[in-house]
Amino acid sequence: MPAFPIISDRNLALELVRVTEAAALASSRWTGRGRKNDADGAAVEAMRAAFDTVAINGTVVIGEGEMDEAPMLYIGEQVGAGGPAMDIAVDPLEGTNLCAKDMPNAITVVALAERGNFLHAPDIYMDKIVVGSGLPEGVVDLDASIETNLKNLARAKDRDVQDLVLCTLERDRHADMIAHAREAGARVRLLTDGDVAGGIATCLEDSGVDIYVGSGGAPEGVLTAAAVRCANGQMQGRLVFEDDEQRARAAKMNPGKDPARKLGLHDMAAGPVLFSATGVTTGALLRGVRFYPHQVVTHSLVMRSSSGTSRFIEAHHNLNTKVWPAQ
Template identity: 40%
Template sequence: MTQNDNLQPGRSFALELVRVTEAAAISAARFMGRGEASNGGKAAAEAMLTFLSTVNMKGLIVMEDGKQDEHGLFQKAALIGNGQGPEVDIALAPADGAPSSGQEKQNCIAAISLAERGSMWNPGHASYLNKIVVEQQAREAIDIRLSPTENLHRIAEALGKKVRELSVFVLDKARHGSLIEETQQAGARLTLHNDGD
């Protein structure tokens, strides 16, 4: 969030949002180990909706995780909050990292992000986005339009390292096959993870 006249994030506002995510996580946790992952996701979404409606804000849902919200509780462009306070854009995920296959996994989180109204980018119906995250010293070196190999060389140069000294986190998904292969061929150390972002 940016600080301006309309949006002054105070301690109580931040704590209200913590309570929103906490309620979603606790509600989902009640279904862990019961073979009811879908019900856990629904409970998380219901709790998030209930608690968000009490937050002192005029929120506009800009992004929601459609695959999580199979019960249709959140709709893009829906207004949420108690109608008072700052006007904000909201992106939310009641159970981010939850598998859509119905199997249960640990380490899912309830996530919410707010920004000044009109400032949050909406990727539309994009299923996947290419992302690069680097430490601060390399932030000016990356370019999402370049190949992974080119980016690895630029990152290494910015950090004063060799490519083989870099560690790269990649999701172990079939769609990342060529990325994994190119990263290994470039010589970087590769760490594969099943989940994450």
């Protein structure tokens, strides 16, 4: 049972859609123009302004970086118009390169949890494994081989390994895992960027993705965990450290806990969670922003862990009354 009233829970979920819509509308003006920093900056500015209308007392715990690295939506920034104390995880434009090049799967993302319920993840890598709902607990394991995980997943789904689709980022560090997955018979869907959409896709029946595996950004891992919680999927993760400084930073952000421990889903996103994403460019998860003579259409996904409900929302924005950010 959420600590905040159920009506507030529902209203907040819909308010989050307006936040991700605002960021998507702003960044869409830069789609295909080869200027990823401008696209990201537009998304950040629009998302920050939209938060001023949301009835929360929010603290950014996953954001654009530290205060000296990001002018807005920095870690520790206070946002919202006042209300329940909430932690906020944001990626104003997940897939800046995808937006700049007009490639699939650029999205804007926000997640909310009660204070203290998100993993405070530094901007380092995280190993991740994700599957959808309706499967035996522990059907896959981060420490098992990819062959074992595919075999166990296929058995749980009453399918052959050859029927499974594994999704991962196309990176040199994944080359061996990809080769072993293909040798086992699985098909592999490669992403150039944007692993949040890839992880969430495992929880959507019509996405064609059965499992997501690989290392990507730790902040994106927390956002993925929020969505997977809402969808009743399964996920494990582990922070990857390149040096002692990164390990010490992770330990400082989560005192009293082993920074190198294997993380379960509730270690990354606990308690009642709300999640929203809006498409910027069309991909497997969401349709991108579409322009028409007198309106702009957005496509969003909003999810609540307390109910397990996922809603796809298509919004038609009237160009005659919509206030657009400067280009």
